[in-house]
Amino acid sequence: MSIDVQGTDARERARQRAVEQLDVLDQPTDERVDRVTRLAREIFGVPMVSVTLLDNDRQWRLSEQGFDGQREAPREGSFCGAAVDKGTMLVVEDAASDDDFRTSPFVTGDPHLRFYAGQPLAAPGGEQIGTLCILDIKPRVLDNAQRELLREMAQWVETEIAREHELDRAGEVQRALLPRNTPAVPGYTLAADAVASGSVMGDVYDWYIRSGLLRLTLADVMGKGMGAALIAASVRASLRTARDRPLLTAVEDLDDQMSEDLSHLHMFVTAVVADLDSATGHVALVDAGHSLAFVLRAEDAWEPIRSTGLPLGMGGDEPRVAARVTLGRGDALLICSDGLLDILDPEDPFGQVLQALREHGPEGAVSVGIALARERKAPDDVTLMIIRRDA
Numbered sequence: 058m059s060i061d062v063q064g065t066d067a068r069e070r071a072r073q074r075a076v077e078q079l080d081v082l083d084q085p086t087d088e089r090v091d092r093v094t095r096l097a098r099e100i101f102g103v104p105m106v107s108v109t110l111l112d113n114d115r116q117w118r119l120s121e122q123g124f125d126g127q128r129e130a131p132r133e134g135s136f137c138g139a140a141v142d143k144g145t146m147l148v149v150e151d152a153a154s155d156d157d158f159r160t161s162p163f164v165t166g167d168p169h170l171r172f173y174a175g176q177p178l179a180a181p182g183g184e185q186i187g188t189l190c191i192l193d194i195k196p197r198v199l200d201n202a203q204r205e206l207l208r209e210m211a212q213w214v215e216t217e218i219a220r221e222h223e224l225d226r227a228g229e230v231q232r233a234l235l236p237r238n239t240p241a242v243p244g245y246t247l248a249a250d251a252v253a254s255g256s257v258m259g260d261v262y263d264w265y266i267r268s269g270l271l272r273l274t275l276a277d278v279m280g281k282g283m284g285a286a287l288i289a290a291s292v293r294a295s296l297r298t299a300r301d302r303p304l305l306t307a308v309e310d311l312d313d314q315m316s317e318d319l320s321h322l323h324m325f326v327t328a329v330v331a332d333l334d335s336a337t338g339h340v341a342l343v344d345a346g347h348s349l350a351f352v353l354r355a356e357d358a359w360e361p362i363r364s365t366g367l368p369l370g371m372g373g374d375e376p377r378v379a380a381r382v383t384l385g386r387g388d389a390l391l392i393c394s395d396g397l398l399d400i401l402d403p404e405d406p407f408g409q410v411l412q413a414l415r416e417h418g419p420e421g422a423v424s425v426g427i428a429l430a431r432e433r434k435a436p437d438d439v440t441l442m443i444i445r446r447d448a
Contacts (some may be wrong), residue, residue, distance in 0.1 A: 068184075072141070075184035076110055079218060082117050089217045090120040093189070097210055098122045101203065103191045105168065108178070108214055109137040110187035119187075119218075124168075134161045137188045140175040144185060146204060149173045151196035172197040174204070176211035181219045189214050240266050242335050244448040247271075248419035250427045251394075251440040259285030260394045260438040261293045267300050271335060275442055276328035276369075277347065277394045288319070292326055292369070304332050305377050308343045308369075312377070315370035325368040329392050338384040338446050343377050345369045349395060351407070353414060355387025359407050389414060389445035393426075396437035400429050419443040 076082065094106040105123035109116050116135055118128040132138050136158065140147035152158040152171050163170050175190035189211040199207075239247050251260055259278035264271060276292045278285040295314055299307040308330050315326055329350045331342035342350055346368030352360045364380030367373045384390060391410065398406060409429070413422035423441050430439035 072111065072184045072186055073113065075180035075182055076112055076186045079180060079186070081119055081218070081221070082110065082112055086120050087217070087221060089221070090214060093210055093214050093217065094120045094122045097189070097191060097207075100206065101191045103172075103193045103197075105192040107137075107190050107192070108187065109175075109190060110178075111138060111141055116187075123192075131162070135163065136161070136170070136173040136192075137175055137190060140188045140190070141177050141185050144177060146174065146176045146208065147188075148199050148204070150198055153196075168192070169194050171195050174199050174207060176207050178211055178215055178218070235261075236263055236265075240264055240271060242266075242271055242333075242444075244446060245271075245333075245335055246419045246445045246447055247443075248423040249440075249442040250423050251438065252427050252430045252435070253438050254396065254435055258438045258440075259289050260396070260440040261289040262392075262440050262442055263293055263296065264442075265297075265300060267332075269334075271333040271444070272300065272304075273331045273333065273390075273392065273442060273444070274328065275347070275392045275394065275440055276326050277396075277438070277440070278326050279324050279368075285324075288324065288326065291318070292328070296330065304330065304341055304343060304379060308345065308377055312345070312369045316372045319370035320372075325370040327368045331390075331392075333384075333390070333444065338388070340382050340384060340390060341379040342382070343379050345377075346371075349398075350390070350392045352382055352384065353389040353391055353407070353411060355385065357411055357415075359391075359411065384444075384446040386446055386448060389419065389443055392442045394438060394440040396430065396435050396439040397426060397441055399437055400433045400435050400439070414443065414445070419445050 090108055094108060098106045107118045107124065108120040109118050111132060114132050116130045116132050116137055118124065121128060136147065149155050149158055150172060152164045152173060158164055170192055172193040172195065173190060175188035177185045178187050178189060180186045249262055251258060251262060261276050263274045274296050276289060278288045295311050296307060299310055319325060327347040328345045329342060329347045331340055333340050342362055342364055344350060344364035345366050350362040352362065362380050362382055364378065366377050401409060410422050410426065413425040422443055426441045
Protein backbone atom coordinates (compact mmCIF):
# COMPACT_ATOMS: atom_id res chain seq x y z
CA MET A 58 0.00 0.00 0.00
CA SER A 59 1.37 3.44 -0.91
CA ILE A 60 0.87 6.55 1.20
CA ASP A 61 0.07 9.85 -0.48
CA VAL A 62 2.59 11.88 1.51
CA GLN A 63 2.13 14.98 -0.64
CA GLY A 64 -1.65 14.87 -0.21
CA THR A 65 -1.31 14.34 3.52
CA ASP A 66 1.06 17.29 3.83
CA ALA A 67 -1.32 19.50 1.84
CA ARG A 68 -4.24 18.54 4.09
CA GLU A 69 -2.15 19.25 7.17
CA ARG A 70 -1.19 22.70 5.88
CA ALA A 71 -4.84 23.47 5.08
CA ARG A 72 -5.90 22.25 8.52
CA GLN A 73 -3.27 24.41 10.25
CA ARG A 74 -4.31 27.49 8.26
CA ALA A 75 -7.95 26.89 9.17
CA VAL A 76 -7.15 26.62 12.88
CA GLU A 77 -5.05 29.78 12.83
CA GLN A 78 -7.72 31.73 10.94
CA LEU A 79 -10.25 30.92 13.66
CA ASP A 80 -7.98 32.76 16.12
CA VAL A 81 -9.08 30.66 19.10
CA LEU A 82 -5.75 29.14 20.12
CA ASP A 83 -4.37 30.33 23.47
CA GLN A 84 -7.57 32.26 24.14
CA PRO A 85 -9.85 32.17 27.19
CA THR A 86 -12.55 29.54 27.17
CA ASP A 87 -15.81 30.32 25.37
CA GLU A 88 -18.88 29.91 27.57
CA ARG A 89 -20.99 28.77 24.61
CA VAL A 90 -18.60 25.89 23.94
CA ASP A 91 -18.16 25.21 27.67
CA ARG A 92 -21.90 24.70 27.85
CA VAL A 93 -21.63 21.86 25.33
CA THR A 94 -18.78 20.10 27.14
CA ARG A 95 -20.53 20.41 30.49
CA LEU A 96 -23.67 18.90 29.01
CA ALA A 97 -21.72 16.10 27.30
CA ARG A 98 -20.04 15.19 30.57
CA GLU A 99 -23.42 14.88 32.25
CA ILE A 100 -25.19 13.04 29.42
CA PHE A 101 -22.47 10.47 28.78
CA GLY A 102 -21.50 10.12 32.43
CA VAL A 103 -17.78 10.41 31.73
CA PRO A 104 -15.15 12.14 33.87
CA MET A 105 -13.50 13.98 30.99
CA VAL A 106 -14.73 15.87 27.92
CA SER A 107 -12.74 18.11 25.58
CA VAL A 108 -13.07 20.19 22.47
CA THR A 109 -9.54 19.63 21.22
CA LEU A 110 -7.91 21.50 18.34
CA LEU A 111 -4.71 20.31 16.66
CA ASP A 112 -1.96 22.92 16.40
CA ASN A 113 1.31 21.79 14.80
CA ASP A 114 2.87 19.51 17.43
CA ARG A 115 0.39 20.15 20.24
CA GLN A 116 -3.25 19.80 21.16
CA TRP A 117 -5.14 22.83 22.46
CA ARG A 118 -8.28 22.27 24.49
CA LEU A 119 -10.67 25.03 23.52
CA SER A 120 -12.95 23.75 26.27
CA GLU A 121 -12.32 21.01 28.81
CA GLN A 122 -14.07 19.28 31.66
CA GLY A 123 -12.12 17.08 34.04
CA PHE A 124 -8.59 18.03 33.00
CA ASP A 125 -8.03 20.37 35.97
CA GLY A 126 -7.55 23.36 33.70
CA GLN A 127 -4.76 21.74 31.66
CA ARG A 128 -5.48 23.06 28.19
CA GLU A 129 -2.37 21.97 26.31
CA ALA A 130 -1.03 18.47 25.59
CA PRO A 131 1.41 16.87 23.11
CA ARG A 132 -0.06 15.84 19.77
CA GLU A 133 2.21 12.85 19.24
CA GLY A 134 0.47 9.59 20.07
CA SER A 135 -2.82 11.38 20.70
CA PHE A 136 -6.26 9.91 20.19
CA CYS A 137 -7.56 13.18 18.74
CA GLY A 138 -4.80 13.25 16.13
CA ALA A 139 -5.76 9.72 15.11
CA ALA A 140 -9.44 10.67 14.91
CA VAL A 141 -8.69 13.61 12.61
CA ASP A 142 -6.43 11.42 10.46
CA LYS A 143 -9.22 8.83 10.23
CA GLY A 144 -11.76 11.49 9.27
CA THR A 145 -14.66 9.81 11.04
CA MET A 146 -15.61 9.03 14.63
CA LEU A 147 -12.96 7.11 16.50
CA VAL A 148 -14.12 4.87 19.36
CA VAL A 149 -11.63 2.98 21.51
CA GLU A 150 -13.52 0.96 24.10
CA ASP A 151 -10.45 -0.35 25.94
CA ALA A 152 -7.17 1.29 25.02
CA ALA A 153 -5.15 -1.12 27.18
CA SER A 154 -6.05 -3.98 24.83
CA ASP A 155 -6.02 -1.97 21.60
CA ASP A 156 -2.96 -2.63 19.42
CA ASP A 157 -2.93 0.94 18.09
CA PHE A 158 -3.15 2.71 21.45
CA ARG A 159 -1.89 0.44 24.24
CA THR A 160 1.53 2.18 24.10
CA SER A 161 0.15 5.72 23.79
CA PRO A 162 1.62 8.08 26.40
CA PHE A 163 -1.96 8.99 27.31
CA VAL A 164 -2.57 5.34 28.24
CA THR A 165 0.73 4.45 29.87
CA GLY A 166 0.91 7.82 31.64
CA ASP A 167 -1.47 10.51 32.83
CA PRO A 168 -4.41 10.50 32.53
CA HIS A 169 -4.17 6.68 32.00
CA LEU A 170 -7.01 6.54 29.50
CA ARG A 171 -8.92 3.35 28.81
CA PHE A 172 -11.89 4.72 26.85
CA TYR A 173 -11.98 7.35 24.11
CA ALA A 174 -14.63 8.47 21.63
CA GLY A 175 -13.97 11.47 19.41
CA GLN A 176 -15.95 13.02 16.57
CA PRO A 177 -13.88 15.18 14.17
CA LEU A 178 -14.79 18.87 14.00
CA ALA A 179 -14.80 20.79 10.73
CA ALA A 180 -13.90 24.45 10.29
CA PRO A 181 -16.28 26.65 8.26
CA GLY A 182 -14.21 25.77 5.18
CA GLY A 183 -14.56 22.03 5.76
CA GLU A 184 -11.05 21.35 7.08
CA GLN A 185 -10.98 18.92 10.00
CA ILE A 186 -9.35 20.81 12.85
CA GLY A 187 -9.92 18.73 15.98
CA THR A 188 -12.51 16.73 17.87
CA LEU A 189 -15.24 16.74 20.45
CA CYS A 190 -14.18 13.81 22.59
CA ILE A 191 -15.36 11.99 25.70
CA LEU A 192 -12.86 10.04 27.80
CA ASP A 193 -12.70 7.71 30.78
CA ILE A 194 -10.10 5.85 32.82
CA LYS A 195 -12.34 2.76 32.68
CA PRO A 196 -13.33 0.70 29.62
CA ARG A 197 -16.75 1.58 28.21
CA VAL A 198 -19.06 0.67 25.36
CA LEU A 199 -20.68 3.37 23.19
CA ASP A 200 -23.91 2.21 21.57
CA ASN A 201 -25.27 3.49 18.26
CA ALA A 202 -27.65 5.99 19.86
CA GLN A 203 -24.83 7.46 21.93
CA ARG A 204 -22.60 7.69 18.86
CA GLU A 205 -25.29 9.61 17.00
CA LEU A 206 -25.69 11.95 19.96
CA LEU A 207 -21.95 12.61 20.02
CA ARG A 208 -22.08 13.50 16.31
CA GLU A 209 -24.94 15.91 16.92
CA MET A 210 -23.13 17.58 19.81
CA ALA A 211 -20.04 17.93 17.63
CA GLN A 212 -22.18 19.72 15.03
CA TRP A 213 -23.32 22.04 17.80
CA VAL A 214 -19.69 22.83 18.64
CA GLU A 215 -18.96 23.48 14.95
CA THR A 216 -21.87 25.92 14.83
CA GLU A 217 -20.64 27.79 17.90
CA ILE A 218 -17.07 28.00 16.57
CA ALA A 219 -18.30 29.25 13.18
CA ARG A 220 -20.62 31.79 14.83
CA GLU A 221 -17.81 33.15 16.98
CA HIS A 222 -15.55 33.35 13.92
CA GLU A 223 -18.19 35.27 11.98
CA LEU A 224 -18.71 37.64 14.90
CA ASP A 225 -14.97 38.22 15.11
CA ARG A 226 -14.82 38.95 11.38
CA ALA A 227 -17.80 41.29 11.69
CA GLY A 228 -16.02 43.03 14.55
CA GLU A 229 -12.93 43.50 12.38
CA VAL A 230 -15.04 44.98 9.58
CA GLN A 231 -16.84 47.24 12.03
CA ARG A 232 -13.59 48.49 13.56
CA ALA A 233 -12.31 49.19 10.06
CA LEU A 234 -15.31 51.49 9.54
CA LEU A 235 -14.40 53.66 12.52
CA PRO A 236 -12.64 56.90 11.58
CA ARG A 237 -9.07 56.16 10.54
CA ASN A 238 -7.86 59.72 10.78
CA THR A 239 -8.48 62.48 13.27
CA PRO A 240 -9.51 65.71 11.51
CA ALA A 241 -6.95 68.51 11.75
CA VAL A 242 -8.69 71.42 13.47
CA PRO A 243 -6.27 74.27 14.30
CA GLY A 244 -6.50 75.33 17.94
CA TYR A 245 -8.22 72.11 19.06
CA THR A 246 -7.21 68.67 20.27
CA LEU A 247 -9.50 65.80 19.33
CA ALA A 248 -9.57 62.26 20.71
CA ALA A 249 -12.04 59.39 20.49
CA ASP A 250 -12.15 55.63 20.83
CA ALA A 251 -14.59 52.80 21.42
CA VAL A 252 -14.52 49.30 22.85
CA ALA A 253 -17.14 46.60 22.40
CA SER A 254 -18.52 44.58 25.28
CA GLY A 255 -18.64 41.61 22.90
CA SER A 256 -17.39 40.87 19.40
CA VAL A 257 -19.40 43.64 17.72
CA MET A 258 -20.67 47.05 18.81
CA GLY A 259 -24.00 48.79 18.86
CA ASP A 260 -22.12 52.10 19.27
CA VAL A 261 -20.74 54.15 16.42
CA TYR A 262 -18.91 57.45 16.26
CA ASP A 263 -17.73 59.60 13.39
CA TRP A 264 -16.25 63.01 12.66
CA TYR A 265 -15.35 64.97 9.55
CA ILE A 266 -15.07 68.52 8.22
CA ARG A 267 -18.03 69.90 6.26
CA SER A 268 -18.44 73.46 5.02
CA GLY A 269 -15.76 74.65 7.43
CA LEU A 270 -17.47 73.00 10.42
CA LEU A 271 -16.47 69.89 12.36
CA ARG A 272 -19.40 67.49 12.40
CA LEU A 273 -19.46 65.00 15.27
CA THR A 274 -21.68 61.97 15.68
CA LEU A 275 -22.09 59.41 18.44
CA ALA A 276 -24.96 56.92 18.22
CA ASP A 277 -25.96 54.04 20.48
CA VAL A 278 -28.33 51.36 19.22
CA MET A 279 -30.65 49.76 21.74
CA GLY A 280 -29.55 46.15 22.03
CA LYS A 281 -26.40 44.16 21.41
CA GLY A 282 -24.99 41.69 18.95
CA MET A 283 -25.07 41.53 15.18
CA GLY A 284 -28.44 43.24 14.78
CA ALA A 285 -27.34 46.30 16.74
CA ALA A 286 -24.04 46.37 14.83
CA LEU A 287 -25.82 46.36 11.47
CA ILE A 288 -28.07 49.23 12.52
CA ALA A 289 -25.08 51.18 13.85
CA ALA A 290 -23.35 50.77 10.48
CA SER A 291 -26.52 51.97 8.76
CA VAL A 292 -26.63 55.11 10.95
CA ARG A 293 -23.02 55.92 10.10
CA ALA A 294 -23.58 55.37 6.37
CA SER A 295 -26.75 57.48 6.35
CA LEU A 296 -25.10 60.42 8.09
CA ARG A 297 -22.08 60.18 5.80
CA THR A 298 -24.43 60.34 2.83
CA ALA A 299 -26.05 63.44 4.36
CA ARG A 300 -22.76 65.11 5.27
CA ASP A 301 -23.46 68.20 3.17
CA ARG A 302 -26.91 68.80 4.64
CA PRO A 303 -27.51 71.28 7.47
CA LEU A 304 -27.43 69.80 10.95
CA LEU A 305 -31.17 69.68 11.67
CA THR A 306 -32.01 68.46 8.17
CA ALA A 307 -29.48 65.63 8.41
CA VAL A 308 -30.87 64.43 11.74
CA GLU A 309 -34.51 64.73 10.68
CA ASP A 310 -33.85 62.81 7.46
CA LEU A 311 -32.07 60.10 9.44
CA ASP A 312 -34.97 59.95 11.89
CA ASP A 313 -37.44 59.43 9.04
CA GLN A 314 -35.31 56.62 7.65
CA MET A 315 -34.82 54.94 11.03
CA SER A 316 -38.54 55.18 11.85
CA GLU A 317 -39.34 53.33 8.65
CA ASP A 318 -36.57 50.75 9.01
CA LEU A 319 -36.94 50.00 12.73
CA SER A 320 -40.69 50.17 13.29
CA HIS A 321 -41.16 46.41 12.95
CA LEU A 322 -38.01 45.60 14.92
CA HIS A 323 -39.04 47.46 18.09
CA MET A 324 -35.59 49.03 18.29
CA PHE A 325 -34.37 52.61 18.45
CA VAL A 326 -31.18 54.63 18.35
CA THR A 327 -30.05 57.37 20.71
CA ALA A 328 -27.64 59.85 19.16
CA VAL A 329 -25.81 63.14 19.43
CA VAL A 330 -24.99 65.01 16.24
CA ALA A 331 -23.15 68.32 16.52
CA ASP A 332 -21.42 70.98 14.44
CA LEU A 333 -18.43 72.85 15.87
CA ASP A 334 -17.34 76.21 14.45
CA SER A 335 -13.66 76.15 15.31
CA ALA A 336 -13.21 79.88 14.71
CA THR A 337 -15.71 80.91 17.38
CA GLY A 338 -16.00 77.79 19.55
CA HIS A 339 -19.75 77.74 18.94
CA VAL A 340 -21.33 74.28 19.08
CA ALA A 341 -24.78 73.45 17.71
CA LEU A 342 -25.91 70.07 19.03
CA VAL A 343 -28.95 67.90 18.38
CA ASP A 344 -29.66 65.26 21.02
CA ALA A 345 -31.92 62.36 20.08
CA GLY A 346 -32.71 60.79 23.45
CA HIS A 347 -29.04 60.40 24.35
CA SER A 348 -28.45 63.06 27.04
CA LEU A 349 -24.74 62.31 27.41
CA ALA A 350 -23.05 65.41 26.03
CA PHE A 351 -21.20 67.73 28.42
CA VAL A 352 -18.93 70.74 28.50
CA LEU A 353 -15.96 70.33 30.84
CA ARG A 354 -14.97 73.87 31.71
CA ALA A 355 -11.37 74.94 32.14
CA GLU A 356 -12.08 75.72 35.80
CA ASP A 357 -13.03 72.02 36.37
CA ALA A 358 -16.80 72.47 36.31
CA TRP A 359 -18.84 70.26 34.02
CA GLU A 360 -22.17 71.20 32.46
CA PRO A 361 -24.66 68.88 30.76
CA ILE A 362 -25.88 70.15 27.41
CA ARG A 363 -29.66 70.32 27.51
CA SER A 364 -31.25 69.29 24.24
CA THR A 365 -34.12 66.89 24.56
CA GLY A 366 -35.64 64.88 21.75
CA LEU A 367 -36.94 61.39 21.15
CA PRO A 368 -34.52 58.67 20.04
CA LEU A 369 -34.23 58.03 16.33
CA GLY A 370 -36.73 55.51 15.03
CA MET A 371 -39.47 56.28 17.57
CA GLY A 372 -41.43 58.62 15.34
CA GLY A 373 -43.05 61.72 16.78
CA ASP A 374 -43.99 64.97 15.11
CA GLU A 375 -42.16 67.47 17.28
CA PRO A 376 -39.42 69.30 15.39
CA ARG A 377 -35.83 68.80 16.44
CA VAL A 378 -34.15 71.70 18.22
CA ALA A 379 -30.42 72.32 18.44
CA ALA A 380 -28.83 73.33 21.74
CA ARG A 381 -26.02 75.88 21.55
CA VAL A 382 -22.94 76.26 23.72
CA THR A 383 -19.59 77.97 23.31
CA LEU A 384 -16.22 76.47 24.12
CA GLY A 385 -13.74 78.89 25.63
CA ARG A 386 -10.01 78.32 25.84
CA GLY A 387 -9.34 75.17 27.86
CA ASP A 388 -12.97 74.00 27.66
CA ALA A 389 -13.73 70.55 26.31
CA LEU A 390 -16.77 68.94 24.74
CA LEU A 391 -17.31 65.37 25.96
CA ILE A 392 -19.76 62.95 24.35
CA CYS A 393 -20.02 59.36 25.54
CA SER A 394 -22.23 56.30 25.37
CA ASP A 395 -24.05 55.10 28.47
CA GLY A 396 -21.62 52.19 28.77
CA LEU A 397 -19.11 54.65 30.24
CA LEU A 398 -21.44 55.40 33.15
CA ASP A 399 -21.47 51.71 34.10
CA ILE A 400 -17.77 51.83 35.00
CA LEU A 401 -17.46 55.29 36.57
CA ASP A 402 -18.00 56.29 40.18
CA PRO A 403 -21.75 57.10 40.43
CA GLU A 404 -21.02 59.76 43.08
CA ASP A 405 -18.60 61.63 40.80
CA PRO A 406 -18.95 60.10 37.34
CA PHE A 407 -16.60 62.45 35.52
CA GLY A 408 -14.06 63.05 38.27
CA GLN A 409 -11.71 60.47 36.78
CA VAL A 410 -12.19 61.91 33.31
CA LEU A 411 -11.50 65.46 34.49
CA GLN A 412 -8.36 64.37 36.31
CA ALA A 413 -7.10 62.43 33.31
CA LEU A 414 -7.92 65.38 31.06
CA ARG A 415 -5.89 67.73 33.26
CA GLU A 416 -2.95 65.37 33.53
CA HIS A 417 -2.82 63.77 30.09
CA GLY A 418 -4.98 65.81 27.73
CA PRO A 419 -7.86 64.47 25.59
CA GLU A 420 -5.89 61.50 24.24
CA GLY A 421 -4.90 60.41 27.73
CA ALA A 422 -8.41 60.85 29.10
CA VAL A 423 -9.88 58.73 26.31
CA SER A 424 -7.20 56.09 26.85
CA VAL A 425 -8.02 56.01 30.58
CA GLY A 426 -11.72 55.52 29.86
CA ILE A 427 -11.15 52.73 27.34
CA ALA A 428 -8.59 50.99 29.57
CA LEU A 429 -11.05 51.16 32.46
CA ALA A 430 -13.77 49.59 30.30
CA ARG A 431 -11.50 46.69 29.41
CA GLU A 432 -10.21 46.26 32.96
CA ARG A 433 -13.70 46.22 34.48
CA LYS A 434 -15.18 44.16 31.63
CA ALA A 435 -17.84 46.77 30.90
CA PRO A 436 -21.23 45.10 30.37
CA ASP A 437 -22.06 47.51 27.56
CA ASP A 438 -20.14 49.10 24.68
CA VAL A 439 -18.12 52.15 25.69
CA THR A 440 -17.49 55.08 23.34
CA LEU A 441 -15.87 58.36 24.34
CA MET A 442 -15.19 61.54 22.34
CA ILE A 443 -13.39 64.61 23.70
CA ILE A 444 -12.76 67.84 21.80
CA ARG A 445 -10.78 70.50 23.67
CA ARG A 446 -10.27 74.09 22.60
CA ASP A 447 -6.63 74.98 23.18
CA ALA A 448 -6.45 78.48 21.72
